[in-house]
Structure formats: C-alpha cells, structure tokens
Amino acid sequence: MAVPITPIRVGDVVRLKKPHPCGTNEWAVTRVGMDVVLECRGCGRKVRLVRYDFDRRFRGFVSRPWGEGGQGGG
Numbered sequence: 574m575a576v577p578i579t580p581i582r583v584g585d586v587v588r589l590k591k592p593h594p595c596g597t598n599e600w601a602v603t604r605v606g607m608d609v610v611l612e613c614r615g616c617g618r619k620v621r622l623v624r625y626d627f628d629r630r631f632r633g634f635v636s637r638p639w640g641e642g643g644q645g646g647g
C-alpha cells in the first residue's frame with residue numbers, strides 16, 4: 574500500500590488533487606524534507622504537508638526548472 578515518492582525539488586510547481594480555496598491549483602515547492610512546504614501561486618499562502626500526504630495529493634507537474642528528471646542524480 575506504499576505511495577510512491579514523488580521526486581520533487583524546491584522550485585518545482587505542482588498541481589494537487591484539490592485546488593486551494595482561492596481557486597488556484599498551482600503550488601510552488603518551497604521546502605522539501607520530512608515535510609513539504611508549498612506556496613499557493615494564487616494567493617501566496619503557504620501550506621505544509623507531511624511527505625506522505627503530499628505524495629497522496631500530488632497530481633502532476635506544472636513546471637520543473639530542474640528538467641523532466643530521469644537522471645536520478647543527487
């Protein structure tokens with residue numbers, strides 16, 4: 574029942590299953606660790622999710638400044 578870990582990095586912009594109440598569904602990743610901190614691109618509000626919750630709510634990438642990935646790297 575493990576949820577796959579989404580390879581996100583600070584600077585990625587992601588979409589979640591549910592939009593923010595402000596109507597925006599684009600979130601900038603501002604911190605990655607045990608918790609993931611996301612900033613709403615509509616209103617600027619920050620939310621903090623535990624990693625597991627983030628992976629469950631993750632829907633897709635909007636933009637990835639680091640590239641599409643594929644190279645595991647560091």
Ligand SMILES: [Zn+2]
Nearest residue numbers: 593595613616
């Ligand atoms: Zn918002």
